[in-house]
Amino acid sequence: MFTRNEIERTLLLHHPSRIKTISLPIQRLAAFESVGPHLSSLVRFELFGISWHFNLDPAVEFLRQHARLFGTIRELKLAGPNDVRLLQKPGLHSIMKAIKSPQVVDLSRYKEATKDLNSYEFQNRDCLEQLLFDLDFIPPPLPPPSPPSPLHPTLATASFLHEPRQVHDLDHSVDLIRRCPRLTTLQIGIQSPTAFKWAVSRYDVDPSTMQKLATLHLSSNKTSTVKMALEDCVYAFRDTLEDLKGVALRLSPVDPALSENPPFFGWTWPLHRLSVLSLRGELAGWFDMNSLRFCPRLTELHLTLYPYSPVKVDYLENVVLAPRLRVLSLVGRWILTDRLLGTLGDGLPQLKTLTVDGCENDELTGKGLFGGLDKMKALKTVEVELGQRVGGLMREYRVARPDLCIRMRSDDAPWFEGEVRVMPAFCP
Numbered sequence: 001m002f003t004r005n006e007i008e009r010t011l012l013l014h015h016p017s018r019i020k021t022i023s024l025p026i027q028r029l030a031a032f033e034s035v036g037p038h039l040s041s042l043v044r045f046e047l048f049g050i051s052w053h054f055n056l057d058p059a060v061e062f063l064r065q066h067a068r069l070f071g072t073i074r075e076l077k078l079a080g081p082n083d084v085r086l087l088q089k090p091g092l093h094s095i096m097k098a099i100k101s102p103q104v105v106d107l108s109r110y111k112e113a114t115k116d117l118n119s120y121e122f123q124n125r126d127c128l129e130q131l132l133f134d135l136d137f138i139p140p141p142l143p144p145p146s147p148p149s150p151l152h153p154t155l156a157t158a159s160f161l162h163e164p165r166q167v168h169d170l171d172h173s174v175d176l177i178r179r180c181p182r183l184t185t186l187q188i189g190i191q192s193p194t195a196f197k198w199a200v201s202r203y204d205v206d207p208s209t210m211q212k213l214a215t216l217h218l219s220s221n222k223t224s225t226v227k228m229a230l231e232d233c234v235y236a237f238r239d240t241l242e243d244l245k246g247v248a249l250r251l252s253p254v255d256p257a258l259s260e261n262p263p264f265f266g267w268t269w270p271l272h273r274l275s276v277l278s279l280r281g282e283l284a285g286w287f288d289m290n291s292l293r294f295c296p297r298l299t300e301l302h303l304t305l306y307p308y309s310p311v312k313v314d315y316l317e318n319v320v321l322a323p324r325l326r327v328l329s330l331v332g333r334w335i336l337t338d339r340l341l342g343t344l345g346d347g348l349p350q351l352k353t354l355t356v357d358g359c360e361n362d363e364l365t366g367k368g369l370f371g372g373l374d375k376m377k378a379l380k381t382v383e384v385e386l387g388q389r390v391g392g393l394m395r396e397y398r399v400a401r402p403d404l405c406i407r408m409r410s411d412d413a414p415w416f417e418g419e420v421r422v423m424p425a426f427c428p
Helices: 004-012 026-032 057-069 092-098 113-119 153-162 171-178 197-205 223-236 256-260 282-286 289-294 315-321 338-347 366-375 388-400
Strands: 021-025 044-048 075-079 104-109 130-133 185-189 215-220 243-248 276-280 300-304 327-331 353-357 381-385 405-408
Touching: 021 026, 026 044, 026 057, 057 092, 075 092, 092 113, 113 130, 113 171, 113 185, 171 185, 171 197, 197 223, 215 223, 223 243, 223 282, 243 282, 276 282, 289 315, 315 338, 338 366, 366 388, 381 388, 388 405
Parallel strands: 021 044, 044 075, 075 104, 104 130, 130 185, 185 215, 215 243, 243 276, 276 300, 300 327, 327 353, 353 381, 381 405
Antiparallel strands: none
């Protein structure tokens, strides 16, 4: 009988030079040690199943050996068990340093990786194109530097001159990023609202020196923080942004003035390349829809509200300022009315996918809902969850529109004996 390790090695050694990606749990890494010297074309290395008690030294040695022999690995992904977020543990710095010319570093499932961002050592920082961190984790602020000792002013001054410059406004959290000239994709949580002021200054001086950021996903615990950082980025990377996402992880303190007049977030300059815009949390309710006028290529808009987020009834009507939308997702307490559905139906002729989940619908009738959907001539898929009343209407509508794929989350819920259920229609 062959063991699992022997079978794996036999398969891998059949054509090892053709293998470009290895994805395996850390428990299985030992089985690949003898195969490593033959993987001359390996480009992507994914290691998952990592938890606090695993020793990462074998992974570091595997990467170091491959760098000495070939140096072809360009992409790295680390994750915890079953791809859940991994808690911080020693050894990550060594893994970073072991890759010769990293292009993609995916730590989006490595929970606290952002905390040590500026201490990572890359052999060739100029190669880095994609850097992904966990959006749900915001690194804590560094403590302010200790004042010089009054007992030895001369020694204290001399020591201070040789120490790295301390930054008091938390902009240090992206020091590494500004030094990566080829960076095109960034996903990171931030602590400071001025974290990207340096990008604004650089763009104003010489736009040609800016990174060509195409995908930018930012998050923060404070809505005002991510709002200000996004506005800086939208200005500084206006010529290259294609996919923009902003996430406010927590609700702001209750303020009646903000409920009536939210501090709008938006821009008044063209973003000619932007095709995907995603806003989550209060940031979605603060967004100035008039900004859509300056996004001529926008094809996807995702707006997600958290519970208790204030929103105005007519807020969504200006979505039609992006007439080329093909995907529209509305999740949370958005208010749906007959008038809104009619407006969207008339103003979004290219819409193919519509998602409405958890929206308020007291003013929405079956006639208004179906009339709006009928106007969307290009519509192919509707994902809807709007409560029992609208759910019953959508099941009737699904029977009348076999050409339309209508998905309802309630159809997957457990049901009881005697309950009559209409099974989901097949998507055309």
